[in-house]
Amino acid sequence: MDADPKTGIDSASPLEPGEALRSVVALRQLADRLEDEYVVHAVGAGWTWSQIADALNVTRQAVHKKHSPRFRAAAP
Amino acid sequence: MFETFSSDLKGSVQRAREKAAASGAPTLEAEHLLLSLSEFPSGPAGRVMQRLGLSESRVQGALDQEFEAALLRVGVTLPPLADLPPRRRERTPRLGQSAKASLMRTQKEAIARGERRINNEHLLIGLARTRAGTMPGLLRVLGLTPEQITLEVVKEVRRG
Incomplete structure (x- = not known):
């Protein structure tokens, strides 16, 4: 493994830019879905x-x- | 841009908008346009979608797989998610970047073929050749290439 100790990015097998950027968007979409779910839980648990x-x-x-x-x- | 769209194509964009709204998406993206064609509209595009087995449930399943793969690439496993109803949005979804890119490609396809009327078959080729958003990963999951889809559409149009 040739991972950069500072960034943790493995320069030997970097993701293709299109794939890497799509992953960023997927993470945002996942964060939105988790936010929806956990806000429902919080309201159910009586949070204001x-x-x-x-x-x-x-x-x-x-x-x-x-x-x-x-x-x-x-x-x- | 829209003045040269056929009424069939305008219908596809409208159905895509409704699909994006129903799923709670903030913007209409390329995948919503493909889902719209997966309802097999009459004409060459619908027939190619049918021949390739790209039904709505197959495309939706592939979209879910593409999402999971995109997360896995960066070391994130999709956690179990509750089946919540989608967010209700006040406005109908506007055109997102990947849909804009697809429609630009769609227009280029029609122009390159010397056709004044832009139709669903050009949209299918435009979607297959879109490099932004989910389309490249989606085609990979479906085991299809842009060239293959283009060829199928060209054959179908010739057949008439």
């Missing part, structure tokens, strides 16, 4: 929007705008 926002490092308005429609839709 403010607490969730602090934990996600965003404003309360941002997290409310993004996630509250799901709960409105689920409400009877």
Whole structure:
């Protein structure tokens, strides 16, 4: 292995740029899906929007705008 | 760009937009355009999709595999995910970068073939030749090459 000790990138077998960049996008998509799932868990566990926002490092308005429609839709 | 699109092609773009919205995607991407063609619209593009076995469920399955492979390449195993309903978005999805790239290729294909009307068959070739986004990895999962798809479309168009 010829991994660069600083970056951890293995220069002997680098990913092809198109594949590497696609992986970056896939990670973002995965993060979004995990955020959806874990926000639902947090609300279920009684967390407030403010607490969730602090934990996600965003404003309360941002997290409310993004996630509250799901709960409105689920409400009877 | 849209004035030379046939009504069939406009219909495909519209169905792709609906698919993107239904899946909660923020933007309409190339894969939504391919999913739209996987409903086998009438004409050469639909017939080629059918002959290659590219039904909606097959394309969707391949998309899931492509996503998993993209994560695995960087050492991430897809964790089990709850089957949540997709995010509801206020606006209909706008055209994303990979869809724009595909439509540019689609237009080039039609122009290169000296055709004024841009149709679904040009879209299928345009998608196959798109290097951005999920398309290259998706074709790999499906065991297809851009050249192979182009050839199939050309044969089908000649057959009429």
